[in-house]
Amino acid sequence: MVKNSKRKSSDDSGAIVSDNDSHIGSSNTKNTAPALRSVNEEVETADNLQCEDPFEDVYEEDDASYEDVYESSGDEDDEYMEAMTEGDTSAAAAAAAATTTTTKEEPKLPPPINTNDGELQPAQIKTWNPFMGNTTGEQLEMDETAYKMHHALTPEWPSLTLDIVPDAHLGENRTRFPHTVTMVVGTQADKWGKNKLSVLRMSDLCRIPGSGREKTEKELDDEMLGDAWKHENDDDSDSSSSDEEGEEEELDPVLENYSFPHSGGGINRIRVCPHNPSVVGVWGENGEVSLYDIGGAIDMLDRSSLSSNARKNDGNLAMNKEVRKMRKDPFFVYSGHSTEGYAIDWSRVTPGRLATADCDGNIHIWNATHPVTPNDIVAKYGNKSQSSPWSNSSFQVEPMYAAHGDNLDNPSVEDLQWSPTEATVLASAECGGYVRIYDIRCPGKAMISNKIHSGGADVNVISWNKLVGNLLATGGDDGSFSVFDLRNFQTADASIPPKPLARFHSHRTPITSLEWHPTDESMIAVSDDNGTYVYDLSIEEDDPENNMNEEEAAVEGVIPPQLLFVHSGSDMTKEVHWHPQIPSCIATTSLSGYSVFIPSNL
Numbered sequence: 001m002v003k004n005s006k007r008k009s010s011d012d013s014g015a016i017v018s019d020n021d022s023h024i025g026s027s028n029t030k031n032t033a034p035a036l037r038s039v040n041e042e043v044e045t046a047d048n049l050q051c052e053d054p055f056e057d058v059y060e061e062d063d064a065s066y067e068d069v070y071e072s073s074g075d076e077d078d079e080y081m082e083a084m085t086e087g088d089t090s091a092a093a094a095a096a097a098a099t100t101t102t103t104k105e106e107p108k109l110p111p112p113i114n115t116n117d118g119e120l121q122p123a124q125i126k127t128w129n130p131f132m133g134n135t136t137g138e139q140l141e142m143d144e145t146a147y148k149m150h151h152a153l154t155p156e157w158p159s160l161t162l163d164i165v166p167d168a169h170l171g172e173n174r175t176r177f178p179h180t181v182t183m184v185v186g187t188q189a190d191k192w193g194k195n196k197l198s199v200l201r202m203s204d205l206c207r208i209p210g211s212g213r214e215k216t217e218k219e220l221d222d223e224m225l226g227d228a229w230k231h232e233n234d235d236d237s238d239s240s241s242s243d244e245e246g247e248e249e250e251l252d253p254v255l256e257n258y259s260f261p262h263s264g265g266g267i268n269r270i271r272v273c274p275h276n277p278s279v280v281g282v283w284g285e286n287g288e289v290s291l292y293d294i295g296g297a298i299d300m301l302d303r304s305s306l307s308s309n310a311r312k313n314d315g316n317l318a319m320n321k322e323v324r325k326m327r328k329d330p331f332f333v334y335s336g337h338s339t340e341g342y343a344i345d346w347s348r349v350t351p352g353r354l355a356t357a358d359c360d361g362n363i364h365i366w367n368a369t370h371p372v373t374p375n376d377i378v379a380k381y382g383n384k385s386q387s388s389p390w391s392n393s394s395f396q397v398e399p400m401y402a403a404h405g406d407n408l409d410n411p412s413v414e415d416l417q418w419s420p421t422e423a424t425v426l427a428s429a430e431c432g433g434y435v436r437i438y439d440i441r442c443p444g445k446a447m448i449s450n451k452i453h454s455g456g457a458d459v460n461v462i463s464w465n466k467l468v469g470n471l472l473a474t475g476g477d478d479g480s481f482s483v484f485d486l487r488n489f490q491t492a493d494a495s496i497p498p499k500p501l502a503r504f505h506s507h508r509t510p511i512t513s514l515e516w517h518p519t520d521e522s523m524i525a526v527s528d529d530n531g532t533y534v535y536d537l538s539i540e541e542d543d544p545e546n547n548m549n550e551e552e553a554a555v556e557g558v559i560p561p562q563l564l565f566v567h568s569g570s571d572m573t574k575e576v577h578w579h580p581q582i583p584s585c586i587a588t589t590s591l592s593g594y595s596v597f598i599p600s601n602l
Contacts (some may be wrong), residue, residue: 129559130531130566131506140569146246148600149179149207149585151253154593157187159193160574162589165199165294166581169302174582178251179205181579181596182301183587184294185278186267195267197260197282197318200299202596204251256304260298260328264288268342275351275373279390282330287340289356290333293390296326324388331390334397338362343416348466349423351376352395357428361403361411365440366395400443407432415457420466427472429459435474437486448490452456452482452497463514467521471501475511480504482524483537502537506558513575517584523564525586527576531568532588534599535560565599 041347069107142150165182180203189195192196264284273279278295300323334356341358352368371377381389410431419425424440425447433453436446452459457478465471475481482500489498509529518524522538539562570590579585586602588595 014035030314088478130533130568131508131559135465142569144208146565146600147208149177149205149597150595150597151202151205151487152593152595153200153202153255155185155187157189158591159185159594160266160268160589161186161189161270162575162577163270164577164579164587165272165277165298168277168298170581172581176207177207178203179582179585181205181582181585181587182298183269183594184261184272185589185594186265186270192265193263195262195265195285197262197267197270197280197294199258199260199294199301200594201256201301203254203256205253205596206250207598209250256301258294258300258326259455260292260294260297260330264290268340269344271344271346273346273352273354273372274348275346276377278374279372280322281344281346281354281356283344283356285340286337287337287358288333289337289344290330291390291395292330293327293388295324295388299323300326322362322371332392332394334364334366334395335401336364336397341413344429345416345418345426347418347423347426348420349418353418353423354395355416355418355426357416359411359412361401361407361413361430362399363413363416363428363438364397364400365400366397368395370394400440401438401446402444404434404446404449406433410458412458415461415473417462417464419469420464421469427462427464429462429474431458432456433459433476435459435462435472435484437489450489450491450494450498452484452500453478453480454497460511461514463516463524465516465521466518467516471516471521473514473516473524475514475526477510479507479509479511479528481507481511481514483524502562504535504560504562506560506563506569507533512573515577517528518578518580519583525576527573527588529572530572531566531570531596532573532576532586533563533567534565534602535562536564537562539564564601567595567597567599570595 063159073315095207141524142152162183162185167180167182170180180201182201185198185200187198188194245464251321260286262282264282264286266285267282268285269283271281273281278293278298280292280294282290282292303323337356338356338360339358341356343355343357343363345355347353347355350367352366352372353368354365355363355365371380407430412431413428414431415429417427419427426440428434428436428438430436433451433456435450435452437448439447452474453476455478457476457480459474460477461475463473464471470486472484472486473481474484480503482503484498484500491498505526507526507530511526511528513525513527515525517525520536523534523536526533526535541561567586567588570588571592573588573590576588579587582598585596585598
């Protein structure tokens, strides 16, 4: 650094002096550099005043730093220090100049410019594939525009199963919001005695704001032109859209529930009787099948429901309705199976007919001993709550089929489905890749038996199309699901599996559930461990030349054109059901909880 306000000179004593350091008031005062003044210097008095320069020294940074000027490791540094000690300023300046010349390094040239550095690498955009799962471990964010309605619930204990309870007073084909959904669920608690059967009613389920209205002209322009686009009538568009959204009242969802203790451990499967929703069949972990009467709980929920739908449709009837007697314990318990099971299904043709199957391959058929439908019960027993007909003698159970000789190593029956049109016909899904068709008029043998998976992968679930009675869908442990035409299900050579109408291999985890849409014959909901998927099997590729052949369709992870919707974010989805009274409403259960939603594109 260089002091511009100081002028260096040399006196007779050879000391460095400065105008700023001069003592004023005595002509005989010796000018001495501050560093060389004696410690015994005369003290300032009234007769000997000392004055300091009122102006501060101004420093300017030079291009060369102190280290650049005075840094030296040779003789130049010694010469400079010696000249300074002797007071020879000329010699000191010469030594400093020599030091600067010898120690200052030449400026380094910048490295050569790499012409490739200026080129931006093209961004790698990857399309998310739902069948591959969340391999990166990133948190998925829900796109609200994909749903008309979405509500989720995290229970105390997870559930392997649920079923929808139809509402008696809210009507069919309900499209107006808010919605009310009633379902039964069974727990998988950490201790045997904590398990229970619960009736859940979720009311005031509103749509996602903005999902039901048509997009304005401004919103369509913004999507095409981006945020920089400014519409002429921004204020008018915003106000009109807000008015449309404000037409529907936004309510907070309401959850009500009643629970029934289940002493048989964890609940494997639940099914509601279609002819009388008050009767629920439960497959228990202890190998027993129990029947519960939940009519009293339904009546209590009808009376206490705060849903606006209930008030608008039939609220007076619900409030004045007589509550049936509530019974906590099951009214019928069957212990005739040799082990636990998962397969259970009510017939939709014959009221009160039930089929259950266990992991040893045994299939038992149940038949009610008295009227089942509410109207028949009222006609016979009256409308008094004390005259409920359900008791431990309400059903007769008959073992009908045992394990087959071609599958004795792993005979477990995983699922059962009654025919939607035939009162005596049912289908079974079994381990080892077998699907069998039975007619209970012929006990002891299957009418049709086929191994649909040549590799022996288990058939986990099946679903019989209720609108097209010859279509049967199956889901396998290998991640594939298929649709068969039962008119061509039996082959001339039993060793050759039947050819399906369609087979999808995109899923990489086992198929855990599938169900046909109740009003659309070509639509089906499928679930695996990674999520829930909706397919429309009537969709075909626009360009016939680009249709996937069987080899391409057999590749895991390929997204088929029939896939309409994917619901992800749940952990290990176990069961999926369509709501029979709310169009395209889906309910699922998983390890992380329950979800009720309506896709925006259905």
